[in-house]
Amino acid sequence: MIDLRSDTVTKPTPGMLQAMLQAEVGDDVYKEDPSANALEARMAEMFGKPAALFFPTGSMANQAAIKLHTQSGEQLICDKYAHVYNYEGGGVSFNSGVSCKLLDGTQGKITAAQVEAAINPPDFYHSPLTSLVCLENTTNKGGGACYDLETIDEIRAVCDKHGLGLHLDGARLMNAIVAKGQDPKEFGKRFDTLTVCFSKGLGTPIGTVLIGDQELMDNAIRVRKVLGGGMRQIGYMAAACLYALDHHVERLAADHQKAKEIGDLLESLPQVTKVSPVETNIVIFHVKDEAGFSKAMAARNIIISNMGQGALRVVTHLDYTDTMHADFLQVLRETLS
Structure with a gap:
């Protein structure tokens, strides 16, 4: 089977499993887990921030951040494709009592001009008070697109001008950093x-780390607890994350190269009607006969994602081998020529 639904389908490597088995652990509710503490300190230092906190999932970390930035009845601004709006179970409203103003960006990316135009006048009490802007890098539904730092600078300036918080859903931030050759501190x-x-x-x-300014992060552990995220010997998971930082970051370039080769091939095939630009490890494309193509993939034991409205997605990852890649390219040639 070739599973290209997502880069979440990977299994721990032998080296990662060994690191987990050897992890030094303690009770993290008491902040006594040395491996978790080491991971948090390393991530804070990497991004040039004073504090970081381990969460079991990205959704919980995003939801905690939104709670830290907002009050019930307020509003955040994000792209219409944003993960915090589309894929976190309505947590924005459920957990924080906050609504989303959705912007029609490009590949999941929004601009400073769009953000400024979407801010509700703070003295107009009929509308929600705008308090937060959420960006996503890379963009999931946007096909793995990456923000330019210049665009973020412009959005930061708008947030500063209007007193808004700025949060980054960095679910695939390391992909963007590797693809663009950036310094993590530029995001911090x-x-x-x-x-x-x-x-x-x-x-x-499992594992996501929330990183931030001290005045916000002072309350993060309380919010994590409220969301059910108080954990005990999480050093086994933190050790996996530390191993990934040492061994799995630079190799993301290989995933990006495979995705680009898939995208380039799709562009050349007559049964393909559209391919979104490929910057990292996600390829989104459309074909003339979606039902027929899906049937052909199933017959070859290849799994991809259907994103709706004719959009199909493949995501390259750690467990997608060179042999699988060669086989998949050949299947695409056979089925879409």
Whole structure:
């Protein structure tokens, strides 16, 4: 089977499993887990922020950040494709009592002009008070697109002008950093809070770290507890994340190269009607006969994602081998020529 639904389907490597078995652990509710503490300190230092906190999932970390930035009845601004709106179970409203103003960006990316135009006048009490802007890098439904730092700078300036918080859903932030050759601290100095997920391209079973400014992060552990995220010997998972930082970051470039080769091939095939630009490890495309193509994939034991409205997605990852890649390219040639 070739599973290209997501980069979340990976299994821990032997080296990662060994690191987990050897982890030094303690009770994290008491903040006595040395491996978790080491991971949090390393991530804070990596992004140039004063504090970080381990969460079991990216959704919980994003939801905690939104809670830290907002009050019930307020509003955040995000792209219409944003994960915090589409894929977190309505947590924005359920957990924080906050609504979303959705912007029609490009590949999941929004601009400073769009953000400024979407801010509700703070003295117009008939509308929700705008208090937060959420960006996503890379963009999931946007096909793995990456923000330019210049665009983020412009959005940061708008947030500062209007007193808004700025949060980054960095589920695949390491993919963007590798693809663009960026320094993590460039993101740390631009965002009030940001997340980094380890269970996607970095290949761990679970784990996301929320990183941020001290005044926000002072209450993060309380919010995590309220959301059910108080954990005990999480050092086994933190050790997996530490191993991923040492061994699985630079290799993301290989995933990006495979995705680009898939995208280039799709562009050349007559049965393909559209291919979104490929920047990282996600390829979104459309075909003339979606039902027929899906049937052909199933017959070859290849699994991909249907994103709706004719959009199909493949995601390259740690467990997608060179042999699988060669086989998949050949199947695409046979079925879409």
